[in-house]
Amino acid sequence: MMTRDGKKVGGPVRGLSFKLITAIAFVILLVEVAVFFPSLANYRASWLDDRLRIGGVAVRVFDAVPDVMDLPVEITDPLLQSAGALAIVYRRAGQTDLIAIEGATMPAEAHLADMRDRNPVRLIMDATETLLLGGDRILRIVGVPPGAGDVVVEVLMPDGPLRADMLTYSGNILALSLIIAGVTAIVIYVLAESLLIAPIKRLTANVLAFRNNPENGTLIITPDPDRDDEIAVLEQALADTQAELFSMLRQRRHLADLGLAVAKINHDLRNMLTSAQLLSDQVATLDDPKVQRLAPRLVNTLDRAIGFAQSVLDYGRQQAGLPRPQPVGVRALGFESALAAGLAGHPVIRFDNRVGDDIVLELDPDHLGRVLVNLMKNAREALEAVDGKTTGPTVTLDAERSPGRTRLFLADNGPGLPPRARENLFVAFEGSARAGGTGLGLAIARELVTANGGELTLLETTTGATFALDFPTPTCA
Ligand SMILES: Nc1ncnc2c1ncn2[C@@H]1O[C@H](COP(=O)(O)OP(=O)(O)OP(=O)(O)O)[C@@H](O)[C@H]1O
Ligand SMILES: [Mg+2]
Structure with missing residues (x-):
């Protein structure tokens, strides 16, 4: 799929489908790894418990005879072999007994697996350790098998079989994980493809086609009537x-x-x-x-x-000339505009410029000048029209600074805007309420203020007319 600027969207690598399927498979594998270690620890613990259980059976057999040492090898050896053990030791109330495979040599040191401590973290660490380091060590499994009363049983055996079983188990889990991750990712992908990705692709294709030719009415999308999402x-x-x-x-x-x-x-x-x-x-x-x-x-x-x-x-x-912002001293621009609007040196009307020298705005000086001239001309015309009826006719330019904003005011003490002008405020050709007026001054003024990021509004006042020009100003400036 291509955009108008020839940029490629989608494609085999960056498409939504690919991202979705890899993300799903990755998350599933992550979850399975998180589940794998506890389940491996569990597997090892029950494997060791099984060996202890055989040790527990042995305890009951030993209890049936007066002296353990009297038991014939034909009985003890198969018992030990069924547990894969070299020897079984059991301790009870200060008494320790041992049976061992005939002729077996006892190892000098053995790796302890104490099954009385069932802390899950320790079990996980032991399982990982067996998987990584075990294989040719002798294990000393210690525990209290069920039904053996308070007898502590120890089973001595090589850990090779345990590790081999754990490796097989891990292999199975790995294969199963891959199958589950693959199948789940495919199922979710198929669902997402039909529910989400296909409609999104359709929308994208439509938006791109419409953007290239918005005057072609047949390109307007027809909503799918079967959807309600x-x-x-x-x-x-x-x-x-x-x-x-x-x-x-x-x-x-x-x-x-x-x-x-x-x-x-x-x-x-x-x-x-x-x-x-x-x-x-x-x-x-x-x-x-x-x-x-x-x-x-x-x-x-x-x-x-x-x-x-x-x-x-x-x-x-009029060309929609882009504003060329630069620092503008509003006070000086106010005097210039008053001159152009026929306010400065007016025989009757006084121009009062109250803007401080420190008010500097970042905007197009030509644009702001045109705005001020239009507003001042209007004020002058309104005051001249009621010549004599206003005492001390004055046009005032003022500025007020607040965090993030500078507001300029252009006010006069004339008659205020007539209703006709209010109803069509800022509408080109419509807003004029004076003979000979075109009704463009305010429309152009607002257009220029907006183009410079500001806002031009007429304030509600009881006398005269006051226009406010709001410009955002960076607080750090
Ligand atoms: N300060 C003001 N006091 C009273 N009425 C005003 C003032 N400013 C504008 N008006 C009214 O708003 C109307 C619209 O002003 P606008 O500047 O848009 O058009 P215009 O002055 O009639 O024509 P032009 O296009 O020549 O400026 C004016 O006709 C006038 O009636
Ligand atoms: Mg005007």
């Missing part, structure tokens, strides 16, 4: 998202086509208006008093119409 939910959600994306793209394309047509019409319209403007300029020079009265209004209307056509063209042409 998480995969079904995922398939349904994917189908919904793809359907939404499909129709959104179509709508976008239509809008783009329309936009293009509007732009062409608008372009021609602007040229026609410009010609009309030239004519109206000439008309304005005529001496007729009627013409003199009407001409300024005509010129004004044409100016506004051209301005409108121009800003629509500009909006359509």
